[in-house]
Amino acid sequence: MTVAGGRFAPGHLGELTQLIPFEMVDEALSATRAVQSRLRDLPSRVVVYLVLAACLFPEVGYPGVWCKLTGALSGLPLATPTASALAQARRRIGAAPMRWLFGLLRGPAPTPHGSAARWRGLLVVAIDGTTLTVPDTPAVLTRFTKQAGNHGGTGYPQIRLLALVACGTRTLIDAVFGPTTAGETTYAPRLLPSLRPGMILLADRNFAAHKLITDISATGAHVLVRLKNGRRMPVLARYRDGSYLSVLGDLRVRVVDCEITITTAAGKHTGLYRLATTLIDHHRHPAAELTTLYHQRWEIETAYLELKSTILGGRVLRARTPEGIDQEIYALLVVYQLLRTAMADATNTQAGIDPDRAGFGIAWQTARDQIILAAGVFAGTVIDLAGTIGRHVLAGLLPARRLRVSPRIVKRAISKYQARGPRIDRTSYKATTSIDILTPALDNAPHPQTERPCH
Template sequence: MFAPGHLGELTRLVPFEMVDDVLAVTRRTQSRVRLLPARVVMYLLLAGCLFAELGYRQVWSKLTSGLSGLPLVAPTGSALRQARQRLGPQPVQALFDLLRGPAVTSAAQVRWRGLLLTVVDGTLLTVADSAANRGRFTKQRCNHGGSGYPQLRLSALLSCGTRSVIDAVFDPVSVGELDQARHLCRSLRPGMLLLADRNYAGADLIITLAATGAHLLIRCKTGRKLPTLRRHRDGSFSSIIGGLPIRVIDAQISITTTAGTHTSGYRLITTLLNPHAHPSAELIRLYHQRWEIETAYLELKSSILGGRVLRARTPDGIQQEIYALLSVYQLLRTAMVDATDSQPGTDPDRASFTTALNTARDQIVHAAGVIADTAIDLVGVIGANVLAHLLPERRLRTKTRMIKRSNSKYQARGPTIDRRSYQATTNINIISPDP
C-alpha cells in the first residue's frame, strides 16, 4: 500500500530519503500507520503538477498504472483531499528550498567573464475562484468590472543558460514586483550579474540590489536625466544614482529583415565600471539573455499548466501547489542540464523542455526508473530523449509581439496583421554623450 509514492525516473533527483528528511524536519511525518502516508502525499502533489489537466484521483491512477500485481488501495477524492490538508504547505516549501539554486554545469553559456548570469522578473498566475481564495487573492480590475478569476504575483530569480530557479516568491497582486525583488535579494551574491528590465531601474531598488555584492545590468528609460561624469572610449559614460557609481550605455539597435529596418533606442545602466574589462558592446548583446525568464514562465504556465487555473481552493493549498510546481520545474531543468553536460560543448538552450516533460510523464505511468541500477546512469531515459531531440542552434529572428488568436471575434476584425517570423540581422551603434 506504500508503493505508489514515486515520481518515475525523477525519483532519483528527489529520492525517498530526501522526502523523509523534509517531513521529519517540518514535523509532518504521520503519527500512525495510514493508507496514505505523508511520503506518498508528497509524491502525489509533485505528480499532480506533471498532470495538471487531471484530478488527483486520476493522478493516483497514473501513479499506480505501472504497479500491477501489488496490493494497492483506491482512495476516494475526499481521502486524498484530507491527506493534502494534513500535510500542509511547509514540507513542499522545504523541499523546494533544497532543490532551488543554479544548476551545476560546465556550460560556458551560464557565465560571462567569470560572472554568473541571473535574471529577475515577475508574472501573474490565476487561482481557483473560491470564497477562501478570494479572501486572500483579489481579482484584477478590468474595463468590464474585473477578471474572472483571482490572481497572484510570482517573481523569480533565474540562472540564465540553464533557466534553473535560484529563488522565488509569490504574493497577492497588491504586492508589487519591486517589493518582491527586495525579498529576492536574499539570494543574490557577489560573483553574479543580474539582468532586469526598466521596471527595476528605481534608485532605491538599485542601491538595495547593489548592496548584495552582485553586479547589475538594468535597462532604464532613454530620457532619464543622468549626469555625465566621465566619457569612456567604448562610448559609455560614468554617472551616479543615489550616491552609487554606475556606468551608462546608450545605443541604437537596428533590426533588418526582408520587411525593412526597425530602430529603437536602448539605455543600460551597470555597476560594472571598468570599460576595458566589460566593454559596452558586449553588455548590449548580453542583455538579450534577459528574455530567458519569459521563456521559463512560458514553460511553467503553458507547457506544464497548459494555461489552466491552479486547482487548489484554499490559500494553504495554493501555497502547497505552487511550491510543488516550482519543484517539478526545477527537477526537469536539472535532468536536462545533466543530459547536455554529458556532451561537452552542448548549449543547454538546445534542450527541449517539452521533450523532458512528456518523457517524465511516461516514466511515471510506467513506474520506470524509480530506483537506480547498480550502474548509475546520470543521463537516464529523460536525458537520452532530450539528447535525441536537441533543438537546432538558435538563429536570430524577429516577430511582432502579439497573440496568434484573438480573444474576441470583434478584435479579430480590421486590417490584416502580418504574423510571420523573419530571419534578421542586428546592428548596434553605441552613442557617446556630447562633450
C-alpha cells in the same frame, strides 16, 4: 520495475525520483512536522509525490493522477482512495513540506567551465515577474484579487510570481509569490539574499529604482538594468567604448546608450536602449558586449513560458484555498526545477552542448511517461549520468539558437470583441541586428576619481 514496499509503493515520481529521493521527502516531512501520526493507506510521503505528480498531469483530477502513479503496479495490494480522501490527505500535509523541498532544490545547475551560462566569469541571472490564474472561490478571494480592467477585469483571481533565474540553464535560484496588489519591486527585496558575488543580474526598466539597485549592489552581485530613455543621467566622464560614468542616487554606474536595428524580410525596426551597470571598468566589460549580454534577459521569459504553457497548458491552478495554492505553487516550482536539473545533467555529459539546445517539452513528456511506467525510480547498478530523460533530450537536441523576432501581441484577449479587427501578423522572422553605441555630451559637473574624458 522497483518501487517502495507496501503502502509506500505509489509514492514515486518515475525517474525524477532519483533527484528527489524518499530520504529527501521524509526529511522534509520530519522538518515540517508533517509525518503521519499513524500509518495510513495514504502515508504522507505518498501524498507529497502525488502533489508533485499532479503538476505533471494538470489535465486530470487527483484521482486520475493516482491512476497514473499506480497504473504499472498491478498485482500489488494498493489503496483505492476517493477524491475526498485525496483532498483530506493534501490538507493534512499542508504547504510547508513543498516549501522546504523548494528551498533545498533551488539554485543554479552546475555547468562546465566556459559554458554560455557565464559571461566573463560572472554567472548570468535575471529577475522578472509574471502572474498565475487561480480559482474564483470565496476562500481564494480572501487573499487574492482580480485584476481591474476596461471590460470588468479578469474572470479569475491572480497571483504574482517573481523569480530569480540562471539564464544559461533556466534553473530557479529563488522565487516568491503573493497577491497582485503588491508590485514586482515590492517582492524583489525578498530575493536579494539569494544574490552572491560573482553574479550579474539582468533586469528590465521596472526594477531601475535607485534604492533597489543600491541594495542589489550591496549583495556583491553586479547589475545590468535597462533605464527609461527619458531618464536624466548626468554624464560625468566618457569612455572610449562609448559608455559614460553616471550615478543612480549615490551609486556610481556606467551607462550605455545604444541604437539597435532589427532587419527582417518585413523591414527594419530601430529602437533606443539605455542600460546602466555597476561594472565600471570599460576595458574588462566593453559596452558592445554588455548590450549583447542584455538580450539574455529574455531567458526568464522563456522559463515562464515553459512553466505556464508547457506544464500548465494555460490552465487555472487546481487548489481552491489559499493554503492549497501555496502548496500547489511550491510543488510546481519543485517539478520545474527537477526537469531543468535533469536537462542540465544531460547536456553536461557532452562537451560543447549549450543547455539552450535541450528541449523542455521532450523532458516534460518523457518524465510523464516514466511516471506512468513507474520506471527509473531507483538508480541502476550501472551509473547512467543522463538517464532515460537525458537520453531523449540528447536525441532530440534543438538547433543552435538563431536570432528571430516576433510581433509583441496579445495572445489571448480578455474579451472576444477585443480580438476582432484587422489581421494580426503572427509570423516569426529570421533577423539580423546592428548595434550603434551613442556618445553623449559631457556634463560640466566635476566628479572625483573619474577617467579623463575622451575626445
